[in-house]
Amino acid sequence: MKILGRHLLAELVDCDSVLLIDSEKLEKAMKDAARLAGATVVDSVFHRYNPQGLSGIVVIAESHISIHTWPEYKYAAVDCFTCGSNVDPERALSSLKQALGCRDMQVREFNRGMPSPTDEIIAHKNIISAAAAAVSK
Amino acid sequence: MKILGRHLLAELVDCDSVLLIDSEKLEKAMKDAARLAGATVVDSVFHRYNPQGLSGIVVIAESHISIHTWPEYKYAAVDCFTCGSNVDPERALSSLKQALGCRDMQVREFNRGMPSPTDEIIAHKNIISAAAAAVSK
Numbered sequence: 001m002k003i004l005g006r007h008l009l010a011e012l013v014d015c016d017s018v019l020l021i022d023s024e025k026l027e028k029a030m031k032d033a034a035r036l037a038g039a040t041v042v043d044s045v046f047h048r049y050n051p052q053g054l055s056g057i058v059v060i061a062e063s064h065i066s067i068h069t070w071p072e073y074k075y076a077a078v079d080c081f082t083c084g085s086n087v088d089p090e091r092a093l094s095s096l097k098q099a100l101g102c103r104d105m106q107v108r109e110f111n112r113g114m115p116s117p118t119d120e121i122i123a124h125k126n127i128i129s130a131a132a133a134a135v136s137k
Numbered sequence: 138m139k140i141l142g143r144h145l146l147a148e149l150v151d152c153d154s155v156l157l158i159d160s161e162k163l164e165k166a167m168k169d170a171a172r173l174a175g176a177t178v179v180d181s182v183f184h185r186y187n188p189q190g191l192s193g194i195v196v197i198a199e200s201h202i203s204i205h206t207w208p209e210y211k212y213a214a215v216d217c218f219t220c221g222s223n224v225d226p227e228r229a230l231s232s233l234k235q236a237l238g239c240r241d242m243q244v245r246e247f248n249r250g251m252p253s254p255t256d257e258i259i260a261h262k263n264i265i266s267a268a269a270a271a272v273s274k
Contacts, residue, residue, distance in 0.1 A: 072262035
C-alpha cells in the first residue's frame with residue numbers, strides 16, 4: 001500500500017456510563033486527546049440521542065477522531081484516523097481511555113492509502129514539494 | 138465479540154480529482170449515499186484545506202460516514218460505521234464510488250462492539266426492551 005495514514009479502531013469497555021452521556025465533558029475529552037496527540041483541532045460536532053447514547057466527531061487537520069457511546073453497556077467505539085508523522089494516535093486513545101474511566105481498551109490498527117503490491121509511506125504532494133524545495137536551496 | 142455495528146474502511150482510487158476538492162458536491166454525494174443506504178442524516182461538517190484536500194463527515198443516527206481526499210493522488214479514504222440492521226453500508230459506498238467517478242474501490246470490513254470469546258449480534262438495550270414489551274402484550 002502507498003500509505004497516507006493510520007486508522008485505529010478502539011473498543012473502550014467498562015467505561016463510566018455517566019460520562020458517556022455527558023456531551024460537554026466528552027467533547028472536551030476528545031479535543032484534549034487530539035491536542036495531546038499533537039493534532040490540530042479544526043471543528044467538532046456532537047449529538048446526544050434519546051433515550052441514550054452519543055455521537056461525537058472532532059475533525060483535525062490530520063483527519064478525524066470519532067466516538068459513539070452505548071452507556072447502557074458502558075461501551076464506547078472510538079476511531080482515530082491520522083495522517084502524517086507528527087501526530088501520535090496512541091496518545092489520543094490513552095488520554096481518552098483515562099478520561100472515560102475505561103478499564104479495558106482493545107485497539108486494531110490499519111494503514112490507509114492506495115493499494116499497491118508493496119508498502120511505502122508517502123506524503124501529501126505539497127509536503128514532498130516543500131521538502132524538495134528545501135533540499136534544492 | 139458482542140457486535141453493535143459494522144465498520145467499513147474503503148480506499149477509493151482513480152477518482153475524479155476535480156470532485157475531490159468540491160466541498161459542496163462532495164457533501165451532497167455523502168448525504169445522498171447515507172440516505173440511499175437507509176440512514177438518517179443528523180449533521181455534517183466539511184472542510185477544504187489549503188492548498189488541497191478536503192475532510193468531510195456526515196453524522197447519521199446510526200453512527201457516521203467520513204471522507205478525506207487527496208486530489209493530487211486522485212484518492213479518497215472513506216469510512217462508514219453503521220449500527221443496526223436497517224442500514225446498508227455497501228450501498229452507501231457504491232453510491233459514493235459512482236459519484237466520485239472512482240474506477241477502483243477496495244473495502245475492508247470489521248465488526249465493532251465489546252470483545253467476547255464468541256460472536257453475537259446485540260442491540261441497543263432500549264430496542265431489546267421495546268421488543269420484549271411487544272412480545273409481552
